[in-house]
Amino acid sequence: MSIIVANGLTHHFGNEPALEGVDLVLDMGEHMAVLGDNGAGKTTLLRILATALRPTAGRLQIAGLDAFRERRRLRHYLGYVAHAPGLYPALSATENLQFFCDLQDVARSRVGEVLDAVGLKMVAHRRSDQLSRGMQQRLAIGRAILHEPRLLILDEPDASLGPDAADLLMAMMRDKTVVLATHDHALANRLCPRTLVLRHGRSVGTATRLRVVQ
Amino acid sequence: MNPFRVALAVARKDLRSEWRTREVVPALAQFIILALLIGNFGFQIDSRNATTIAPGILWLALVFAGLVAFGRTFAAEREQASLEAMLMTPASPVAIFAGKALAAGALLVICEAVLLPALSILFGTPFSGEVVAAVLLATFGMAALGVLFAAIVARVRARELLLPLLTLPLWIPFVIAGGVAVQSAMGLPGNYQQAIGLLIDFDILFVVLTSLAARFVLDE
Numbered sequence: 001m002s003i004i005v006a007n008g009l010t011h012h013f014g015n016e017p018a019l020e021g022v023d024l025v026l027d028m029g030e031h032m033a034v035l036g037d038n039g040a041g042k043t044t045l046l047r048i049l050a051t052a053l054r055p056t057a058g059r060l061q062i063a064g065l066d067a068f069r070e071r072r073r074l075r076h077y078l079g080y081v082a083h084a085p086g087l088y089p090a091l092s093a094t095e096n097l098q099f100f101c102d103l104q105d106v107a108r109s110r111v112g113e114v115l116d117a118v119g120l121k122m123v124a125h126r127r128s129d130q131l132s133r134g135m136q137q138r139l140a141i142g143r144a145i146l147h148e149p150r151l152l153i154l155d156e157p158d159a160s161l162g163p164d165a166a167d168l169l170m171a172m173m174r175d176k177t178v179v180l181a182t183h184d185h186a187l188a189n190r191l192c193p194r195t196l197v198l199r200h201g202r203s204v205g206t207a208t209r210l211r212v213v214q
Numbered sequence: 215m216n217p218f219r220v221a222l223a224v225a226r227k228d229l230r231s232e233w234r235t236r237e238v239v240p241a242l243a244q245f246i247i248l249a250l251l252i253g254n255f256g257f258q259i260d261s262r263n264a265t266t267i268a269p270g271i272l273w274l275a276l277v278f279a280g281l282v283a284f285g286r287t288f289a290a291e292r293e294q295a296s297l298e299a300m301l302m303t304p305a306s307p308v309a310i311f312a313g314k315a316l317a318a319g320a321l322l323v324i325c326e327a328v329l330l331p332a333l334s335i336l337f338g339t340p341f342s343g344e345v346v347a348a349v350l351l352a353t354f355g356m357a358a359l360g361v362l363f364a365a366i367v368a369r370v371r372a373r374e375l376l377l378p379l380l381t382l383p384l385w386i387p388f389v390i391a392g393g394v395a396v397q398s399a400m401g402l403p404g405n406y407q408q409a410i411g412l413l414i415d416f417d418i419l420f421v422v423l424t425s426l427a428a429r430f431v432l433d434e
Binding site: 050051052072073075076080082084085086087088089090091095099100102103104105127140143 | 215216219220223224227230231234235294295296297298299300301302303304305310
């Protein structure tokens with residue numbers, strides 16, 4: 001069953017094209033990496049897939065629903081890790097997640113479980129502006145999985161994560177459909193059997209694991 | 215999902231952040247005291263003219279303190295890139311807006327707790343429940359409007375300039391009705407009941423309008 005069906009996704013910032021006619025089909029449980037240089041359109045594509053940005057043109061269906069007409073319904077279904085962690089600096093790691101539990105309608109008892117999963121249990125009471133960049137990224141990942149979404153959209157989740165990034169991400173991605181943007185080809189190769197390569201906002205094709213490495 | 219729970223969570227989060235960082239309230243309290251002192255020394259205050267001048271100083275201080283308090287509500291979220299994370303949840307944008315307005319309004323009420331007694335001390339004007347009621351009713355509607363415009367201008371660079379330009383004209387009804395209410399509560403001519411009635415009408419009107427608009431402002 002296809003979870004994401006995108007046709008001709010296009011986005012322009014003013015007159016500047018950021019994404020041009022990208023088509024995409026992703027089946028349930030599939031993991032796909034999005035690769036490309038800076039400015040290739042990775043973040044724009046991921047923000048559209050996460051329904052955070054409405055495309056200038058094109059259609060997007062997620063789980064059979066029109067992604068922009070039904071986007072509030074879909075927000076139960078997807079988790080998004082953006083480029084910036086977007087945490088509340090004066091709140092502790094626990095308080096950050098508790099706040100999002102209230103917004104996601106999730107029991108606050110889930111917070112301990114998530115902090116444990118992302119390896120932040122020891123710093124749960126530390127303010128988020130006192131966490132290292134890598135810990136902040138872990139917290140942002142924790143926030144994205146708080147409501148146990150079935151679709152994960154991850155924009156460079158490996159940024160500042162350290163050597164165990166792949167293991168952590170692999171654990172988070174288990175049993176989920178995932179679109180992941182990264183600059184790290186080795187990580188993409190390890191985590192995702194499928195790869196979409198973008199150049200100047202256009203898809204230059206999908207590739208298998210082996211072909212990207214070559 | 216319960217919108218009241220969401221609004222309370224957002225308000226609690228904003229107030230907790232302010233309690234820990236103390237970014238807004240101490241600066242506003244200081245501004246208010248300075249505005250009152252300047253007013254006190256700038257005019258030759260005596261027992262005859264104090265009640266005429268004090269309401270004007272009160273509303274000037276309140277309006278400018280409000281612009282700062284409401285201007286920070288969404289600017290901080292944008293700077294931390296946290297607004298998108300909040301809007302990516304299934305929570306209603308109207309509930310999120312209500313929570314932000316509640317917290318910003320509460321910060322202004324804290325500043326008013328400094329302003330009203332200080333006004334009474336420096337200008338020798340009566341500090342009555344009627345004055346407090348008029349100021350609180352005006353704060354309610356001003357918070358709804360101020361936070362809506364703060365959300366609109368948060369994404370533009372010249373937001374500090376745009377916020378007063380958009381907000382002040384729509385705050386004029388509150389200043390006029392609130393001004394009459396405070397003047398009559400201080401013993402000057404004016405119909406207090408009528409002014410309070412107008413403030414309640416403006417509150418209802420602007421809270422409904424801003425709630426309808428908030429959905430579109432925050433959703434896009």
